[in-house]
Amino acid sequence: MESLTLTDVEQKYYSDLFVYCDTDNTKKVASNGKVLDLFRAAQLPSEVVLQITELCGATRLGHFGRSQFYIALKLIAVAQSGLPLRVESLNSVKDLPLPRFVVAKNEQEARHTAMYPDLENQGPYQGVIPRPPGRGQVKKVSAHEVIQPCPDTTSPVVSPHQSPPTSPHAWRKHKRQASGGNVERPPVVVAGAVWTPFREVQSGPVVVGDGMWSAHSPPPVQESWVILSQLFQRIVSICYFPLNVSLCSNEIQRQSSSGYDDPWKITDEQRQYYINQFKTIQPDLNGFIPGSAAKEFFTKSKLPILELSHIWELSDFDKDGALTLDEFCAAFHLVVARKNGYDLPEKLPESLMPKLIDLDDSAEVPDQAPDVGYSGSPVEVTPNKSPMPSLNQTWPDLNQGNEQWETFSERSSSSQTLTQFDSNIAPADPDTAIVHPVPIRMTPSKIHMQEMELKRTGSDHTHPTSPLMAKPPELSEETKLATSMKFVTANSGDGYSSSDSYTSDQDPITSVVTRQRSNSGTSPEGLKVAAAPPPPPPRPNASHSRSSSLDMNRNFAAHPTGPQQSGVVACPPAIPPRPLPTQTSGPHSGHRSDEGLAAHSTTSPQQIPEQPNFADFSQFQAFAASDQPSDDGEKLCVLCSQVEKSTEGAGPLRTVKIDNQEERAAATVNSAKGSIMAPPPKPVRRRLKSEDELQDEALPPKSNVIATVLATLPSIPRSVGKDKKAIQASIRRNKETNTVLARLNSELQQQLKDLLEERISLEVQLEQLRPFSHL
Amino acid sequence: MAVCIAVIAKENYPLFIRSVPVQNELKFHYTVHTSLDVVEEKISAVGKAMADQRELYLGLLYPTEDYKVYGYVTNSKVKFVIVVDSSNTSLRDNEIRSMFRKLHNSFTDVMCNPFYNPGDTIQSKAFDSIVSAMMVQAS
Numbered sequence: 001m002e003s004l005t006l007t008d009v010e011q012k013y014y015s016d017l018f019v020y021c022d023t024d025n026t027k028k029v030a031s032n033g034k035v036l037d038l039f040r041a042a043q044l045p046s047e048v049v050l051q052i053t054e055l056c057g058a059t060r061l062g063h064f065g066r067s068q069f070y071i072a073l074k075l076i077a078v079a080q081s082g083l084p085l086r087v088e089s090l091n092s093v094k095d096l097p098l099p100r101f102v103v104a105k106n107e108q109e110a111r112h113t114a115m116y117p118d119l120e121n122q123g124p125y126q127g128v129i130p131r132p133p134g135r136g137q138v139k140k141v142s143a144h145e146v147i148q149p150c151p152d153t154t155s156p157v158v159s160p161h162q163s164p165p166t167s168p169h170a171w172r173k174h175k176r177q178a179s180g181g182n183v184e185r186p187p188v189v190v191a192g193a194v195w196t197p198f199r200e201v202q203s204g205p206v207v208v209g210d211g212m213w214s215a216h217s218p219p220p221v222q223e224s225w226v227i228l229s230q231l232f233q234r235i236v237s238i239c240y241f242p243l244n245v246s247l248c249s250n251e252i253q254r255q256s257s258s259g260y261d262d263p264w265k266i267t268d269e270q271r272q273y274y275i276n277q278f279k280t281i282q283p284d285l286n287g288f289i290p291g292s293a294a295k296e297f298f299t300k301s302k303l304p305i306l307e308l309s310h311i312w313e314l315s316d317f318d319k320d321g322a323l324t325l326d327e328f329c330a331a332f333h334l335v336v337a338r339k340n341g342y343d344l345p346e347k348l349p350e351s352l353m354p355k356l357i358d359l360d361d362s363a364e365v366p367d368q369a370p371d372v373g374y375s376g377s378p379v380e381v382t383p384n385k386s387p388m389p390s391l392n393q394t395w396p397d398l399n400q401g402n403e404q405w406e407t408f409s410e411r412s413s414s415s416q417t418l419t420q421f422d423s424n425i426a427p428a429d430p431d432t433a434i435v436h437p438v439p440i441r442m443t444p445s446k447i448h449m450q451e452m453e454l455k456r457t458g459s460d461h462t463h464p465t466s467p468l469m470a471k472p473p474e475l476s477e478e479t480k481l482a483t484s485m486k487f488v489t490a491n492s493g494d495g496y497s498s499s500d501s502y503t504s505d506q507d508p509i510t511s512v513v514t515r516q517r518s519n520s521g522t523s524p525e526g527l528k529v530a531a532a533p534p535p536p537p538p539r540p541n542a543s544h545s546r547s548s549s550l551d552m553n554r555n556f557a558a559h560p561t562g563p564q565q566s567g568v569v570a571c572p573p574a575i576p577p578r579p580l581p582t583q584t585s586g587p588h589s590g591h592r593s594d595e596g597l598a599a600h601s602t603t604s605p606q607q608i609p610e611q612p613n614f615a616d617f618s619q620f621q622a623f624a625a626s627d628q629p630s631d632d633g634e635k636l637c638v639l640c641s642q643v644e645k646s647t648e649g650a651g652p653l654r655t656v657k658i659d660n661q662e663e664r665a666a667a668t669v670n671s672a673k674g675s676i677m678a679p680p681p682k683p684v685r686r687r688l689k690s691e692d693e694l695q696d697e698a699l700p701p702k703s704n705v706i707a708t709v710l711a712t713l714p715s716i717p718r719s720v721g722k723d724k725k726a727i728q729a730s731i732r733r734n735k736e737t738n739t740v741l742a743r744l745n746s747e748l749q750q751q752l753k754d755l756l757e758e759r760i761s762l763e764v765q766l767e768q769l770r771p772f773s774h775l
Numbered sequence: 776m777a778v779c780i781a782v783i784a785k786e787n788y789p790l791f792i793r794s795v796p797v798q799n800e801l802k803f804h805y806t807v808h809t810s811l812d813v814v815e816e817k818i819s820a821v822g823k824a825m826a827d828q829r830e831l832y833l834g835l836l837y838p839t840e841d842y843k844v845y846g847y848v849t850n851s852k853v854k855f856v857i858v859v860d861s862s863n864t865s866l867r868d869n870e871i872r873s874m875f876r877k878l879h880n881s882f883t884d885v886m887c888n889p890f891y892n893p894g895d896t897i898q899s900k901a902f903d904s905i906v907s908a909m910m911v912q913a914s
Contacts, residue, residue: 291889298890306898309890313901321887346900 014070019341021069035069042076052076264349266333274329288322294331301335307344311335314348326353776866776911777874778842779803779858782882782897785851787811791897794858795910807856810836810844814854817846831879832872847875855879860911874909881905 021035039049056071078084266274275285281297282289289297291312298308315331316323323331330352338344779794781803794803813836818829833846838861847855855878859866885891885899 295889305890309888310900312888312890313899319884319887321889
């Protein structure tokens with residue numbers, strides 16, 4: 001590309017346009033989108049645009065550098081003036097008019113000559129002066145309708161300033177409708193960023209200042225002024241305000257004459273606009289805008305969050321998370337400046353600092369308006385805030401000072417509590433009805449059902465369910481103490497209550513159940529309770545307990561005269577659970593009786609719903625005739641038979657399994673309870689026998705246990721089938737070994753019992769002999 | 776005059792960490808990370824009494840041969856850790872406390888900024904300036 005010579009005007013214009021297109025703020029490359037928009041706005045046929053793009057080298061480069069952009073603009077001017085597009089024409093054509101860019105709204109276009117580059121109704125574009133560093137040269141352009149076609153333009157708007165190198169802060173309001181007369185060469189910049197939301201927000205009533213901001217042509221003296229871009233003014237009434245122009249020019253002149261003004265000073269018009277915006281968020285001018293609302297508002301400006309955060313830091317003077325009018329204006333001003341490309345200051349400029357409220361003055365006096373600002377500083381103003389020069393405007397509604405003080409105090413207190421807002425994370429709420437922890441396990445549904453049942457049943461009793469549930473430890477103690485009682489009445493709760501190893505909350509529940517039952521003695525309740533919750537899976541201990549009870553039953557039946565064992569249970573298991581406790585009330589050798597009773601009781605209730613009329617009596621009597629050594633086995637067998645009957649639904653295999661389980665469980669229970677006499681494994685043999693009995697429903701011969709076992713043995717395969725014969729045989733073998741060991745165990749336990757009895761007797765003798773020793 | 780200042784969020788990830796001798800930054804990162812354990816131990820020591828009675832300033836967390844580490848935790852479980860040079864014996868406890876107080880205040884200001892999302896790293900210039908003022912002037 002050949003070098004491009006541009007006139008000064010052209011240079012300015014092009015640079016303005018470049019900055020307009022430089023949405024990425026790179027200062028080097030104009031964004032393609034913007035450029036293409038601009039070119040389209042030139043109202044040239046697309047192929048011409050393409051040609052231009054190609055000619056300027058952008059297609060080659062892939063982007064629009066500054067030189068490419070300038071070339072392109074020049075070519076557009078060439079094209080618009082009807083000259084053929086040629087590179088040579090770039091420099092050859094003299095007096096080329098500036099390229100024109102038009103946009104939808106063409107109201108003003110007619111008024112604009114080709115010379116006038118700045119059409120307000122275009123997409124915002126503006127010239128950019130070489131950015132004076134640090135100087136807050138902000139332009140204000142009102143480009144309301146201009147912006148509409150390009151709602152998202154965010155390019156900063158800076159007007160070129162030429163003569164004074166230190167460009168004073170000149171506010172130029174650029175009217176959308178350029179007054180036709182003021183066709184000035186220096187391009188007047190039109191709105192930079194426009195925040196459409198602002199226009200939406202603005203309700204329409206236009207403040208006086210709006211009129212000033214309505215589009216007007218740049219004053220004749222623009223060249224030396226910095227134009228502030230008014231971004232967001234809604235210009236509803238389109239009218240020419242030469243007055244405004246003069247005002248602006250006066251103002252600009254004033255500003256220019258004052259030399260180097262504070263670039264951050266907010267003009268009256270701006271401030272008025274800011275106030276209007278403030279009102280849209282917070283109607284009360286003395287009030288505050290909360291941080292969240294301010295955040296939304298300023299986020300619309302599409303500045304990066306980091307910059308908005310910095311602006312907030314600068315403007316929120318009292319660091320309370322809310323903006324007063326002053327702070328808001330300062331923030332707004334900074335946003336405008338930033339959008340126009342000026343860097344944010346490191347600290348708040350003085351002119352933007354909010355005023356302190358003079359506490360001595362009575363705030364109701366409006367006269368003090370000039371000196372009193374709506375600063376956010378509360379009564380506890382920090383000493384580092386210095387009163388700032390008064391604003392140009394007087395603030396209305398100052399007589400709301402009282403509320404102001406109140407709000408301030410709230411604010412201050414709120415700020416102080418900021419660091420402590422978490423101190424009450426866990427307040428002791430007396431209303432939360434956590435009186436005492438109630439260890440109720442909520443997960444098992446059957447427990448729920450049991451509770452429901454308890455509640456239902458509990459209504460009939462003196463024991464309300466809640467205390468029952470709330471006193472599980474006591475119940476568990478009761479469980480330990482009165483296992484027999486519980487076992488008596490535990491129906492389906494057998495699964496829960498048969499051993500202490502079960503979950504404690506199940507124990508209390510069942511204990512409650514049992515206690516209720518024992519108190520009321522109504523077996524139907526127990527049945528009901530049993531029926532309501534889903535029956536637990538058959539637990540080994542349960543069966544064991546059953547077996548142990550069967551043992552006890554057998555023992556008792558075998559030794560009706562035995563003081564220790566027989567007294568426990570004499571009644572047949574068929575009797576309903578309630579009477580059983582009465583029968584077991586007699587003191588017996590501690591555990592065994594209890595165990596037996598428990599076992600017995602557990603079995604009986606179990607059997608009751610299933611087989612209310614199992615003829616255990618006959619079995620007992622039949623067994624009673626058998627010899628002693630085999631008593632245990634027989635009793636176990638009887639027990640087993642009972643067990644079998646209770647579980648008669650299962651096939652032989654299952655019963656066999658239960659036998660095994662019973663063996664193991666019985667062993668464990670033995671160890672737990674400490675004195676189970678009848679080894680559970682014993683029933684294994686008996687079980688087989690009892691199976692036979694079950695099947696045959698006949699009393700097997702009792703003289704020979706083994707014979708009975710053998711008798712049962714063939715019955716099983718007979719009943720089951722040839723297929724399972726082998727398995728059953730192996731099972732039988734295992735069981736036989738088990739039974740041998742179990743017999744040994746039982747014999748040893750018998751010896752233990754004997755030894756205990758001897759010990760007791762010896763102790764008694766000792767007691768008797770003691771007085772002699774003292775002699 | 777701190778050598779390293781760190782702000783750690785409640786979830787124990789750093790919101791802000793700056794150390795003066797930039798070349799040794801990793802070492803300070805590690806130190807701050809290990810000091811978190813001590814902080815946790817100290818704040819869990821107050822069992823039944825919740826934050827109301829808990830002192831924000833934790834004091835010397837642990838000394839090493841080169842430097843000392845001080846801790847401070849806010850009521851929202853945001854932790855400040857200051858690492859100072861051991862050779863700087865003139866630094867008194869009160870000064871450390873005042874440093875923490877300033878940190879806390881500027882942190883509160885950062886929090887007040889509605890554009891700051893809690894949990895983001897702290898990029899506030901004001902906060903940076905306060906921290907820089909407290910840091911040892913790098914030679």
